[in-house]
Amino acid sequence: MNGRFITFEGIDGAGKSTHIEWFAQQVRARGVEVVVTREPGGTPLAERLRGLLLTEPMSVEAETLLMFAARREHLLALIRPALARGAWVVCDRFTDSTYAYQGSGRGVPTDRIAELERWVHGDLQPHRTYLFDLPADLAAQRRADARAADRFEGEDIAFFERVRNGYRARVDASPGRFVVIDAREPIDNIKKLLQDSILSI
Numbered sequence: 001m002n003g004r005f006i007t008f009e010g011i012d013g014a015g016k017s018t019h020i021e022w023f024a025q026q027v028r029a030r031g032v033e034v035v036v037t038r039e040p041g042g043t044p045l046a047e048r049l050r051g052l053l054l055t056e057p058m059s060v061e062a063e064t065l066l067m068f069a070a071r072r073e074h075l076l077a078l079i080r081p082a083l084a085r086g087a088w089v090v091c092d093r094f095t096d097s098t099y100a101y102q103g104s105g106r107g108v109p110t111d112r113i114a115e116l117e118r119w120v121h122g123d124l125q126p127h128r129t130y131l132f133d134l135p136a137d138l139a140a141q142r143r144a145d146a147r148a149a150d151r152f153e154g155e156d157i158a159f160f161e162r163v164r165n166g167y168r169a170r171v172d173a174s175p176g177r178f179v180v181i182d183a184r185e186p187i188d189n190i191k192k193l194l195q196d197s198i199l200s201i
């Protein structure tokens with residue numbers, strides 16, 4: 001695998017989506033092939049699972065398993081082939097989201113998630129993860145200005161505080177993989193930080 005696997009994470013409303021395409025353009029400008037994708041999603045089947053995950057009421061166990069089912073498809077059909085040919089894969093959310101949302105947010109035991117992680121992609125981890133960090137109440141204000149809420153975005157502030165803390169635990173467990181971005185910073189400052197960080201990936 002010659003490529004690089006980069007993920008973007010954060011609670012809903014932290015603003016990561018604004019920066020992903022721009023980041024991809026910066027890397028492309030260096031002459032590298034970049035594939036931008038997202039989770040859950042990224043293949044026709046995984047996008048159908050996304051539709052179910054964002055709208056259908058379901059048990060937390062089914063939610064967790066479907067996240068990993070979508071992830072397995074995504075890895076086999078898109079992420080691994082792209083990395084194998086030397087491309088950089090820039091993914092909007094990955095397994096850190098499952099630890100934060102299903103684990104810290106909904107209470108799925110961490111060792112269950114770790115077991116699924118090992119099964120689905122034990123030998124592959126992101127080379128770099130950008131975490132957009134923002135207090136849950138500010139993120140809620142930003143979301144209120146955007147579109148209609150899906151099944152996750154409709155959760156209360158306490159849920160998103162737990163998710164935020166879950167992300168922090170992920171950073172503490174693998175500090176070398178993460179760049180934590182204060183999402184309250186002006187957009188231009190965040191762009192500069194992203195730009196400067198590319199060389200160290």
Ligand code: TYD
Nearest residue numbers: 012039040067093094097098101102152153
């Ligand atoms: P999101 O990036 O917020 O999509 P959009 O910006 O289009 O709304 O992702 C969709 C939701 O999926 C988000 O609320 C978090 C949730 N999610 C999980 O709960 N667990 C996971 O493992 C993943 C990948 C996403």
